[in-house]
Amino acid sequence: MASLPMNAGSTLEPLLARLRAAPRFALIGIAALVVALLVALALWSRSPDYRVLFADLSERDGGAIVAALGQMNVPYRFADGSAAIMVPAERVHETRLALASQGLPRGGSVGFELLDQGKFGASQFTEQVNFQRALEGELARSIESINAVESARVHLALPRQSMFLRERQPPTASVMLQLYPGRTLDESQVAAIGHLVSASVPELSVSNISVVDQFGRLLSLPGSDGRGAGTAEFRRVRDIEQSYVQRIESILTPILGPGNARAQVTAEVDFSRREETVEVYRPNQEPGQAAIRSQQTSESVQYGNAMPQGIPGALTNQPPANPAAPITNPQQAPDGQDPAGAQPGTDNAAGNPAAAAAATQPAIPGDERREGTTNYELDRTITHLQHATGKVARLSVAVVVNHVPDAEGNPQPMPAERLDELRELVRQAMGYSDVRGDTLNLMQSAFLGPIEQPLPWWREPLYLDLAKTVGGWLLFLVIALWLWLGVARPAIRRQAASNEAKAAAAAAVETQQNDEVDDMIAAATKARQQSRYQENLETARELAMKDPRAVAAVLRSWMEK
Secondary structure (H helix, E strand, O other), X not given: OOHHHHHHHHHHHHHHHHHHHOOHHHHHHHHHHHHXXXXXXXXXXXXXXEEEEEXXXXXXXXXXXXXXXXXXXXXXXXXXXXXXXXXXXXXXXXXXXXXXXXXXXXXXXXXXXXXXXXXXXXXXXXXXXXXXXXHHHHHHHHHHOOOOEEEEEEEEEOOOOOOOHHHOOOOEEEEEEEEOOOOOOOHHHHHHHHHHHHXXXXXXXXXXXXXXOOOOOEOOOOOOOOOOHHHHHHHHHHHHHHHHHHHHHHHHHHHXXXXXXXXXXXXXXXXXXXXXXXXXXXXXXXXXXXXXXXXXXXXXXXXXXXXOOOOOOOOOOOOOOOOOOOOOOOOOOOOOOOOXXXXXXXXXXXXXXXXXXXXXXXXXXXXXXXXXXEEEOOOEEEEEXXXXXXXXXXXXXXXXXXXXXXXXXXXXXXXXXXXXXXXXXXXXXXXXXXXXXXXXXXEEOOOOOOOOOOOOHHHOHHHHHHHHHHHHHHHHXXXXXXXXXXXXXXXXXXXXXXXXXXXXXXXXXXXXXXXXXXXXXXXXHHHHXXXXXXXXXXXXXXXXXXXXXXXXXXXXXXXXO
């Protein structure tokens, strides 16, 4: 056990010695690096503090926010037991502002689930407002299911209904659409949105619904029935007018030549929808042919003494008066016949025994009444007419024909008979009708040639010629510059480089040769110098051997100098 500390101490001593020997700045840097590593390790091991970014999000908004956080490289996670999105605490506000710039979260519309959160003691007004909000949210969700619609808002104006029918106000609605970039809605889709809202709200007509997009453009036509009737009617009128123009010009072109007739048509089209019911009674038919619906006959006959009449009493109990004899008071018939019906101048007894017996009997008072009522079936015709829409109510046609060239090619006006023929031909082509009040105006005039519009300055011939000249010179300059820079100059440079290389090689050869000559001269000079030195040395040796005193004097004079 004691050996371990001794080994550790022996191991640490060299390390401490090295540290003491190291410079102070190196020690400070090593200590700072160790502290930084410890701090980074502590921060890495510590989990970041997450805060709630958004809560209670719809699935659509949640998916859009998660996709946006992934693009922003912001870490996120979901809270346990809820759909709340959490991000690091230091990035909560920054992330919210960044998402708000993208329009997130959009805030999903509430639907009928709002009614599930009813509070106890809520007033009727609160319940009505909640129902209206729920209905608007459901309609917005239905409209957002269309592919081109990104988001939608629906506003309903539901007035309180009065007990009096005349004071009731119809409901209205407005729809705000946010379309995807590059998407549009056609007329049928706008009409479908209008009908969807109209069918969901009682007593709401399609004409009281306004549909607007995010650019403030009114998609639903004012005054239309929601089926695009306004645009359809305009197109219908335009097609009718164009068809009549084609009829007139197609029949005049073979006669006058192409481009010598111009026609314009203005059509008044009736788009009103009318239904008419007509009930007609025909006069009675011939007797014996009519069908009897009902017949009533009443007949009353009374003979004998008259029944007592008047107020019961003494006067009514009086016996009847004595009847008068027919002979005494004969009754004359209106036509001169007697009451028995005999002809004048004939004997009643001889001609009619019954009349003779009646004449001999006293006249008996009586009462005879006959009534008859016969009801015949009446003829009745019921016609239900539904007038077609888009019927042409009136046509106004204007036609202009050009002068006809003569044999020499000069345009001359046509005679009046010719114009009348053309006018009648146009009438037949357009289906002229005086009942509708159609009008036709046909006139002739010399057509002018195309009016020359002032040319812009850049299309003037002078400037065009100048541009062509300058362009030609510029093209020549460009070609020359390309030939110089691309062909001639590189060739000259290559030739110059080749010449310089040759000159350098020649100079190098010449220099080498000169050096060799100098070396030879130097060697020769050195050889001569060496040979002269040898000769002088031999001469000095000989002088020293012959006259040592003279040599010593020479050396002494050299040393003194």
